[in-house]
Amino acid sequence: MDKKIILPEKDMPRQWYNALPDLPTPLAPPLDPETKQPISPDMLAPIFPDALIAQEVSAENFIAIPEPVLDIYRLFRPTPLIRAERLERALGVKCKIYYKDESVSPAGSHKPNTAVPQVYYNKMQGVKRLATETGAGQWGTSLAFSCAMFGLKCTVYMVKVSYEQKPYRRMLINAYGGEIFPSPSTATRTGAAMLEKDPGCKGSLGLAISEAVEDAATHEDTKYTLGSVLNHVLLHQTIIGQETEKQLAMIGEKPDYLVGCVGGGSNFGGLVLPFLRRKLSGENIRFVAVEPKACPSLTRGQYRYDHGDVAGLTPLLKMHTLGASFMPPPIHAGGLRYHGGSPIISNLAEAGLVEPRAYYQNECFEAALLFLKTEGFLPAPETSHAIKGAIEVAKQAGPNETVVFAYSGHGLLDLSSYEAYMKGTLENYELPQELIDEALKDCPKI
Amino acid sequence: MDKKIILPEKDMPRQWYNALPDLPTPLAPPLDPETKQPISPDMLAPIFPDALIAQEVSAENFIAIPEPVLDIYRLFRPTPLIRAERLERALGVKCKIYYKDESVSPAGSHKPNTAVPQVYYNKMQGVKRLATETGAGQWGTSLAFSCAMFGLKCTVYMVKVSYEQKPYRRMLINAYGGEIFPSPSTATRTGAAMLEKDPGCKGSLGLAISEAVEDAATHEDTKYTLGSVLNHVLLHQTIIGQETEKQLAMIGEKPDYLVGCVGGGSNFGGLVLPFLRRKLSGENIRFVAVEPKACPSLTRGQYRYDHGDVAGLTPLLKMHTLGASFMPPPIHAGGLRYHGGSPIISNLAEAGLVEPRAYYQNECFEAALLFLKTEGFLPAPETSHAIKGAIEVAKQAGPNETVVFAYSGHGLLDLSSYEAYMKGTLENYELPQELIDEALKDCPKI
Numbered sequence: 098m099d100k101k102i103i104l105p106e107k108d109m110p111r112q113w114y115n116a117l118p119d120l121p122t123p124l125a126p127p128l129d130p131e132t133k134q135p136i137s138p139d140m141l142a143p144i145f146p147d148a149l150i151a152q153e154v155s156a157e158n159f160i161a162i163p164e165p166v167l168d169i170y171r172l173f174r175p176t177p178l179i180r181a182e183r184l185e186r187a188l189g190v191k192c193k194i195y196y197k198d199e200s201v202s203p204a205g206s207h208k209p210n211t212a213v214p215q216v217y218y219n220k221m222q223g224v225k226r227l228a229t230e231t232g233a234g235q236w237g238t239s240l241a242f243s244c245a246m247f248g249l250k251c252t253v254y255m256v257k258v259s260y261e262q263k264p265y266r267r268m269l270i271n272a273y274g275g276e277i278f279p280s281p282s283t284a285t286r287t288g289a290a291m292l293e294k295d296p297g298c299k300g301s302l303g304l305a306i307s308e309a310v311e312d313a314a315t316h317e318d319t320k321y322t323l324g325s326v327l328n329h330v331l332l333h334q335t336i337i338g339q340e341t342e343k344q345l346a347m348i349g350e351k352p353d354y355l356v357g358c359v360g361g362g363s364n365f366g367g368l369v370l371p372f373l374r375r376k377l378s379g380e381n382i383r384f385v386a387v388e389p390k391a392c393p394s395l396t397r398g399q400y401r402y403d404h405g406d407v408a409g410l411t412p413l414l415k416m417h418t419l420g421a422s423f424m425p426p427p428i429h430a431g432g433l434r435y436h437g438g439s440p441i442i443s444n445l446a447e448a449g450l451v452e453p454r455a456y457y458q459n460e461c462f463e464a465a466l467l468f469l470k471t472e473g474f475l476p477a478p479e480t481s482h483a484i485k486g487a488i489e490v491a492k493q494a495g496p497n498e499t500v501v502f503a504y505s506g507h508g509l510l511d512l513s514s515y516e517a518y519m520k521g522t523l524e525n526y527e528l529p530q531e532l533i534d535e536a537l538k539d540c541p542k543i
Numbered sequence: 544m545d546k547k548i549i550l551p552e553k554d555m556p557r558q559w560y561n562a563l564p565d566l567p568t569p570l571a572p573p574l575d576p577e578t579k580q581p582i583s584p585d586m587l588a589p590i591f592p593d594a595l596i597a598q599e600v601s602a603e604n605f606i607a608i609p610e611p612v613l614d615i616y617r618l619f620r621p622t623p624l625i626r627a628e629r630l631e632r633a634l635g636v637k638c639k640i641y642y643k644d645e646s647v648s649p650a651g652s653h654k655p656n657t658a659v660p661q662v663y664y665n666k667m668q669g670v671k672r673l674a675t676e677t678g679a680g681q682w683g684t685s686l687a688f689s690c691a692m693f694g695l696k697c698t699v700y701m702v703k704v705s706y707e708q709k710p711y712r713r714m715l716i717n718a719y720g721g722e723i724f725p726s727p728s729t730a731t732r733t734g735a736a737m738l739e740k741d742p743g744c745k746g747s748l749g750l751a752i753s754e755a756v757e758d759a760a761t762h763e764d765t766k767y768t769l770g771s772v773l774n775h776v777l778l779h780q781t782i783i784g785q786e787t788e789k790q791l792a793m794i795g796e797k798p799d800y801l802v803g804c805v806g807g808g809s810n811f812g813g814l815v816l817p818f819l820r821r822k823l824s825g826e827n828i829r830f831v832a833v834e835p836k837a838c839p840s841l842t843r844g845q846y847r848y849d850h851g852d853v854a855g856l857t858p859l860l861k862m863h864t865l866g867a868s869f870m871p872p873p874i875h876a877g878g879l880r881y882h883g884g885s886p887i888i889s890n891l892a893e894a895g896l897v898e899p900r901a902y903y904q905n906e907c908f909e910a911a912l913l914f915l916k917t918e919g920f921l922p923a924p925e926t927s928h929a930i931k932g933a934i935e936v937a938k939q940a941g942p943n944e945t946v947v948f949a950y951s952g953h954g955l956l957d958l959s960s961y962e963a964y965m966k967g968t969l970e971n972y973e974l975p976q977e978l979i980d981e982a983l984k985d986c987p988k989i
Contacts, residue, residue: 099552100617106545171546172919201647203919205955245916265711268958271965272915469718470691473618473649509651509955512714519717 100182102195102344104175109167110339112159113332116370116441119158119377121448124328124440125415128402133543136412144313144321148218152329160332162214169213169246173202174336178344178501183471184488191496193350194487196504197341197368206477206506207364208239208324211333215322216243225318226250230280230305233259233431234266235477235506236324241275252319254280254288254308257300259431265510280305287311287408301424302434303407310410325361326405326414326439334367341501342371350499352382354490357503358482359386359395359453360432362439364505369451370441376450386442386453387486389461391526392425394418394438395446395453397533402543403437413541416443419528420536426526428458429514430478436536454486457525461485462518465508477506478514546628548641548790550621555613556785558605559778562816562887565604565823567894570774570886571861574848579989582858590759590767594664598775606778608660615659615692619648620782624790624947629917630934637942639796640933642950643787643814652923652952653810654685654770657779661768662689671764672696676726676751679705679877680712681923681952682770687721697721698765700728700754703746705877711956726751733757733854747870748880749853756856771807772851772860772885780813787947788817796945798828800936803949804928805832805841805899806878808885810951815897816887822896832888832899833932835907837972838871840864840884841892841899843979848989849883859987862889865974866982872972874904875960876924878952882982900932903971907931908964911954923952924960 117124126135138150145153152160162170181194199207219227227249231237237253244251253275260267260279270277280300281288285308291298298304313321323330338355345352355372357365369384376382388395394417404421405411418437419425425434438446445451458478465481467488468474476484480503487502494500508515517523563570572581584596591599598606608616627640645653665673673695677683683699690697699721706713706725716723726746727734731754737744744750759767769776784801791798801818803811815830822828834841840863850867851857864883865871871880884892891897904924911927913934914920922930926949933948940946954961963969 101552103549103551105549106547169919203921242919246919264962265955265958268962269921269955272912272921272958272961274916466718470720473615473688473692475649475715475718509711509715512711512718515718516710516714519714 098180098348100180102178102348104340104344106171106175108343109170109175110336111167112161114335114339114371115155115158115160115332116373117328118156119373120441120444121377122444124444127412127414130404130409130413133541144310146218146222146224146320148221149215149329152332153327163217166214166217175340176201178341181472184468187467187471188488188491190491190494192491192494192498192500194491195499195501197337197501198504199337199364200504200507203242204235204239205509206235206239207334207337207367208236209242210336210367211324211330211363212239212243213246214333216247216249219320220247220249224249224320226252226316227322228252228309228312228319229322229324230254230302230309232256232302232434234263234510235432237270237275237277238266239324240322241270241273244275245273251275252312253277254282254305256280256302256305263510280308282308285311301407306406307408307410325363326437328441330363331366331370331439331441334363335371337364337367337503338369338371341368352501353498354383354385354494354500356385356387356483356487356490356500358433358479358505359388359438359442360435360479362442364503366439366442368503384451385486385490386446386451387482388453388455389428389430389433389482390455390457391428391528392419392434393455393528394436396455397528399537400443400447401540403540405437414440416440417446418540419533420540422539423532423536428526429511429517429523430458430482432479433482456482456485459518459523459525462515462523464488475508476504477508478511480505544626544794546626548624548794550786550790552617552621554789555616555621556782558607560781560785560817561601561604561606561778562819563774564602565819566887566890567823568890570890573858573860574989576850576855576859579987590756592664592668592670592766594667595661595775598778599773609663612660612663621786622647624787627918630914633913633917634934634937636937636940638937638940638944638946640937641945641947643783643947644950645783645810646950646953649688650681650685651955652681652685653780653783653813654682655688656782656813657770657776657809658685658689659692660779662693662695665766666693666695670695670766672698672762673768674698674755674758674765675768675770676700676748676755678702678748678880680709680956681878683716683721683723684712685770686768687716687719690721691719698758699723700726700751702726702748702751709956726754728754731757747853752852753854753856771809772883774887776809777812777816777885777887780809781817783810783813783949784815784817787814798947799944800829800831800940800946802831802833802929802933802936802946804879804925804951805834805884805888806881806925808888810949812885812888814949830897831932831936832892832897833928834899834901835874835876835879835928836901836903837874837974838865838880839901839974840882842901843974845983846889846893847986849986851883859989860886862886863892864986865979866986868985869978869982874972875957875963875969876904876928878925879928902928902931905964905969905971908961908969910934921954922950923954924957926951
């Protein structure tokens with residue numbers, strides 16, 4: 098059998114799948130952070146274009162992918178589904194392991210799947226510039242790439258500690274023509290105020306979000322973009338799972354386990370949601386979500402309304418949360434350091450349809466190195482969680498079962514994390530319950 | 544038409560093409576550096592395994608690729624041939640531009656095409672460890688990857704200045720389980736002697752070669768490997784051009800121009816050699832070799848016998864050379880900083896069958912950024928020379944002509960070079976004739 102299952106370009110999905118109408122319990126509406134009342138779509142208009150707001154609440158099951166978006170997708174899609182036979186042999190398992198390789202995009206991860214349409218819809222509405230935040234840099238890179246493809250300007254607020262530690266991400270964003278500020282910056286009032294208070298402040302994702310939102314809200318030609326969590330982001334990512342379904346059909350396989358890492362939930366949602374109808378109709382497909390023990394929102398967070406950012410500027414979302422004021426410890430999978438989870442994934446986890454599991458970062462890096470030495474490629478630290486999850490699932494799986502995991506990104510710009518692991522300097526951090534309890538006290542009382 | 548032309552795995556070539564019997568003038572034999580007499584194959588036995596020595600002088604046109612090598616090739620091959628339509632539109636050209644994407648390998652370049660079989664043949668002969676040198680790090684990474692796949696140990700001597708400037712390459716080699724020394728090191732007598740003489744020595748490729756050769760020659764279980772220049776290296780790389788030929792046939796195209804960058808000559812040779820018979824039989828296919836003006840061995844070197852390394856340990860090879868004592872200026876395309884060229888490519892250039900061209904590094908980086916902003920992917924600094932060459936060819940090409948260039952590697956671990964370019968700090972270095980004349984004085988008088 099072929100190592101790589103290649104979907105012909107003509108079979109690339111032409112629609113995104115919207116899971117909202119199929120959720121067994123309806124999604125709780127987002128609330129205004131001040132009035133605590135459901136927000137109306139027009140309240141989001143200052144920061145998002147109309148098409149994305151409409152997608153955020155759409156009742157349609159399928160939404161056509163615009164032709165100019167497909168054109169850019171074709172630079173790297175369809176992505177391969179790959180049989181990890183050498184990994185199977187090293188593990189001595191009898192099941193089959195496949196991985197859907199989203200690392201082949203120009204930005205090196207699944208993030209362009211949503212960055213491309215987000216930039217497109219903004220361009221259609223006459224927007225000239227997009228502002229966003231980035232932590233580890235994957236999302237900032239993807240937005241800068243997509244803006245370069247459509248000729249928009251791009252401003253990225255990158256958490257200062259990452260800006261200093263990951264110079265290659267910054268340089269890549271610059272190479273695409275993106276403008277980048279270490280956050281806190283003097284480019285916004287929020288940033289300037291923070292610098293006045295604490296000139297040595299190294300920033301946080303919450304602060305960078307505030308800067309990007311302020312930038313968008315205070316400039317007529319500028320809007321804001323978010324790379325995970327929201328419904329329209331997961332919608333765009335469903336091209337992952339739709340392609341996977343076609344690729345498995347090409348080789349006569351059905352998946353028994355779908356595994357992915359979860360930070361905000363977008364690559365995991367992208368893989369599993371297109372299989373939701375089959376699961377709900379009785380097919381035995383298990384959705385396994387893997388998160389770090391250091392930031393265990395699905396396994397140990399509360400399912401409740403909370404802010405999406407530290408400053409409390411975003412709408413309140415009902416989700417599994419560790420508390421918006423929770424500051425995740427500095428683990429190396431920067432993309433999984435988020436206090437909450439996507440409302441859709443949280444909803445499915447609450448219904449028992451998504452099974453969350455948490456692992457230590459050292460055991461994830463160990464799994465990543467096994468993958469490297471068998472399959473040859475270097476996974477992102479985030480992706481190492483999916484690999485660890487898939488390995489544990491595979492060890493328990495039956496001899497004819499099929500495990501598919503999302504290979505969300507490569508780790509070539511994260512090599513210093515591997516060095517820290519190989520030196521044995523990484524801690525196996527497990528979050529103390531007191532810290533969660535403390536952060537949850539600040540959640541809005543709803 | 545599809546953006547990516549994907550060769551089915553079943554059509555992956557099962558043989559390498561050996562150009563030696565087809566060269567219009569026979570290759571001049573390698574000479575012993577001391578006696579100046581042709582060397583016999585057994586003189587190479589202490590550092591190379593028998594199978595590779597046999598391939599180096601083979602008279603067969605096709606050599607079967609062993610099944611275990613094909614198994615590892617399948618991790619990343621066949622590689623895609625991609626239509627660069629967005630680049631064509633940005634240039635306003637009427638011809639078609641395709642690129643053969645060798646950046647998709649685990650090491651990020653074409654180098655594993657030869658590292659994999661080299662490790663395999665060494666393993667078959669009972670070798671336990673391989674030693675090599677690396678400059679920018681592409682070759683060292685590829686050998687470490689291949690050794691991990693076959694379970695051999697790997698020792699890499701990395702030029703100290705690169706070791707310090709490119710920490711990610713070092714970490715990636717470590718992650719594959721490779722051992723790495725900054726050269727000069729205390730691990731060899733050559734290195735230790737240099738450090739005693741000059742404790743601050745930052746090393747050179749020639750010195751690193753000497754350390755790796757000494758390591759192999761002084762350890763029973765260890766052999767040496769080379770990533771370019773030699774006939775067997777170009778042989779292994781012919782899978783690039785053979786796949787390209789099949790992919791062009793799939794879409795009914797014939798190539799008018801084949802373009803590649805040249806350091807030692809292996810990715811260029813890999814692309815063009817499989818088309819040599821068609822060219823010799825009268826088909827109008829032009830082979831365009833692109834090198835840096837700072838290290839212009841094909842355009843300004845002399846065609847003569849010279850040493851392969853600074854220390855004069857290797858056999859004398861007849862090639863275009865700037866003189867083995869020539870120290871190339873520190874341009875950012877580290878893989879193109881070699882004083883000589885592959886004997887096969889030099890032979891074809893001398894016969895007028897290969898057309899060499901030289902460009903400044905700034906114009907190559909400019910071409911690379913245009914590629915990035917149109918096609919989305921970040922090229923290696925070496926590859927930027929191929930892109931510049933292809934662009935210039937495309938501007939002159941007729942409306943129905945087809946330009947194919949070798950996209951030898953990605954630039955994700957070379958981002959600091961892009962930063963230097965974007966800051967405007969790179970020099971447009973053109974080699975003064977006096978420097979060439981000076982270095983050529985040291986060549987052996989043959």
